[in-house]
Amino acid sequence: MSTALLEVSDLQTAYGSSQVLFGMQLHMRSGDVATLLGRNGMGKTTTVRSILGLTRPQGGSVRFLGERVDGLAPDRIARMGLAVVPEGRQIFPNLSVEDNLKAFAARRNGLSEPWTLDRVWAMFPRLLERRRNMGNQLSGGEQQMLAIGRALMTNPHLLILDEATEGLAPLIREDIWQCLDTLRAAGQSILVIDKYVQRLVKLANQHTVIERGRVVWQGDSPSLAAQPELWHRYIGV
Structure with a gap:
């Protein structure tokens, strides 16, 4: 239940x-x-x-x-x-895609398969392609993918x-x-x-x-x- x-x-x-x-x-x-x-x-x-x-x-x-x-x-x-993908995305503009994700990595929720960089790359292949780009070099859609990936890296309930x-x-x-x-x-x-x-x-x-x-x-x-x-x-x- x-x-x-x-x-x-x-x-x-x-x-x-x-x-x-x-x-x-x-x-x-x-x-x-x-x-x-x-x-x-x-x-x-x-x-x-x-x-x-x-x-x-x-x-x-x-x-x-x-x-x-x-x-x-x-x-x-x-x-x-508890993790949020905020209105306006609010990613770090002067960090790379990869560093934006790494900054929020946390082991919570006791998941048998926790969210990792590799899992986020698999969910959003476009982010893998642009992993070295700064946050302010992404399109709006890529920024939203990054904001979701960043929230998932906290392994939220x-x-x-x-x-x-x-x-x-x-x-x-x-x-x-x-x-x-x-x-x-x-x-x-x-x-x-x-x-x-x-x-x-x-x-x-x-x-x-x-x-x-x-x-x-x-x-x-x-x-x-x-x-x-x-x-x-x-x-x-």
Whole structure:
């Protein structure tokens, strides 16, 4: 039976006097692939920041692997096995591809086959070809591959992707989806923020739709696929 991995309960988060999250709820088990959906500015990234400890919630709780983590420092949460591919990628521009990956290598998660450079090269052959290039010499798609590879090198229990395919050419976007399909098949727990609902219903097993910092719908892929009016109303697709 899958175990509780991430439990976000009644989360309240604000920036100064401006409250952004109002009772956010999100629950994942080990092996789940989940999405967080909504229009821009509705609180998706704030939810991720609250989970990661980058923005401290004002109320509610976040539990990761059964331990309460809201209020902990971001580096401590990361060391527990939580990795993020952030919006904007944020790779090191003046390090080579290989050094970007090596900088994040860690043995976590107790995997029998941990992520190594060789496994990342196999997942993204383009990165192997460009392993000596600096981060700022890569295309947007290559930078996104590098950001995913870098997160995998930490061997995380949970991988979070914020705007996983934003701004990518269709062929590169499909490469990223295929990567996520492979990770799902291998049992990697993933939380994805993206807008391509037709692709996400094939990838994920559960979905949370938010508007103005509140959950307006939660359910599985068959339920979401059967309600395209939800897509138009809350996601704008």
